[in-house]
Amino acid sequence: MKRSIIVVVCAAALLFGIVFGLHAYQQHQIHKRLAAAADPKVVVSDTTVKTIRHAAETSAVGQIVAVQGASISSAVGGVVETVDFRSGMQVTKGQVLLTLNAGSLPGQVDQAEAKAHLAAINAKRQHGLFGVNATSQANDDTATYTLQSDIAAVKALKLALAQYTIRAPFSGVVGLRTLDPGAYVHPGDTITNLENLDHLYVDFSIPQRNVSLIHIGAPVTVTIHQADRLVHFTAHVTAFDSHVSKASRAMSVRARIAAGAALSPGMFTMVSIQSQSPKPIVAIPMVAVSFNTFGDFVYVVAKKDGALVATEQPISVGTEFDGQVEVLSGVKPGMRIVTAGQIKLHSGDGVTINNAVSLETKS
Template sequence: MKKAFLLVGIALVLLVVVVGGSYFWRQRQLHAALQAAANPLVTVSATKAEEKSVAPEATAVGQVVAQAGAVLSLQTAGVITGLEFHSGQAVQAGQTLLQVNPGALPGQLQEARAQAALAQSNFARAQKVYAIHGISTAALDKAQYDAAAAAGKVQALQDELANTQLRAPFAGVLGLRQVNVGQYLTAGSPVVSLENLQALSVDFTLPQRSARTLHPGAQVTVQIHDGDRVEQYDATVTAVSSHVDADNRALALRARIAKPTGLKPGMYVQVRLQQAAPQAQVMIPTVAVSFHSYGDFVYVLKPGPKHTLIAHEQPVETGSQVGQMTVIRSGLQAGDEVVTAGQVKLRNGDAVRINNAVTL
């Protein structure tokens, strides 16, 4: 009987151990599952900081200007009788663009030419008579001055008649026509703009601290976005302002663009001026930097427990941007792995997994 009670007691103890162990094992698994659900792995893209040779440079926003550009107008008022151009046309220097009604000018010019011919004939006759002492010196002088006055009147009328035509002062491309045939054109009214697109410059300003590196002949790079591409042009500084602007303490510069194909006056561009020899700099993609008013930072990935990666918020000091890369002056070293996509889902200390095969 005692042996039977002993066996029953052992069986009960074993049952309690098995049930209790099973319960505690399930609780542990549940606790681990809850922890995993509370702190799931965050999928991010990442890359390593690289050390590259970068030249210190100054950047500015500039505006493209034409070295030869003007809004054309006439000095003479009148009704437009002829238009010999269309909008956007390429023209040569001296090409006639517009004609206004000359009125009585052609008749006045013809009369003036006849009077000038008569005055010149009288002067020639007076010279012959004076040679034989037939007239006084005063009479000869009067004949000479009459001839000169008549010739001057002819020249004045010719110039006035020429002003009834608008001619291209230089070769270039016309803008949009602003007048029509039959319209009365007042003196000085704009007719059309003319720009020489083969000779373009860029005007920009740089802070006074860059003054020592600014001089005519300095090479600059001009960039403009064309859709998803960035077009780049070489330019040479041709002029530096002789004084610093008192309002913004900046120097104005003008650089001539070597081959300005595709650019037009008025475009905004980015100008880059190399200020020193290239130096080794730590660089990361600009998308990896979180820019904030209280300071810029990146997420650096470091090894964690059980072969995981932990994201740590790392303050950084950023420098210039070169294309899609940003120079990091302090806070990172070459080889540090930083998050480039998925930062919005991260908090400091989160465990992550890297997937660079997809865009996040």
């Protein structure tokens, strides 16, 4: 009987021990999960701050212009008789582009030439008579100046007639043809555009603080988008304005682009001017910087009590270039900074580094 009681008591004690042990283990696991949820480690990517050599640049928006370019128009009005060019045609200086109906002007020229011819004969006759004292000095002078007046009238009429023939003022490529015979052209109407594409310029403006960077022959880099890529061209400053604009406090600059550039007048470009020789700077990726109205900062990763912790670090930034930014103060070469995952971070959070995958960056 006693032995049975002892066995029952031992079994009950063992059962209660197991129950209390399971309960204690469950409570421990719950507390562990709650602690982990209260202070989770954030997965981020990082990089090491480095020193690089960089030449600071000044950027501006420019526009491509031709070495010679003009909108061809007529000084007189009239009906188009002939159009002597095709769209996109290469023309030479003096080549006829278009003729207008000159009305009665050709007849007036013929009449004036006949009158001048008669005046020449009369002047010659009067001069011969005056040589033998058969006429007066007054008659000889009148005949001479009448001839000069008639010759001048012929020149004026020929110049007026020439305005009805539109010629290329220089060699180049014409634009689109928009006129046909029979159309009426008003004075000042654009007939076509003419551009000399042998050489091109880029015009741009720079702030007055950067005027000292500009000198004749200074190299500039011209960048444009072509399809889905950036294309760079080299140019050199050929001229700049003699004053700074009162409205914008900027100076206009013109640079000549190297021959052979596949550019067209009117294109907008980015222009970069090297402002100094390359020098060592501390640079970090732009994505690492959290820009804030109260000050810019990065998250610096360092070990604390054997674990990696991200700490907010205020910084002062300088110029931006190629997806990077110069750091003037706040971090030093060799420090590790967070480059992705900042949106989930608070200063002092534990972090896990994973540079093998593309992580979500801050928006």
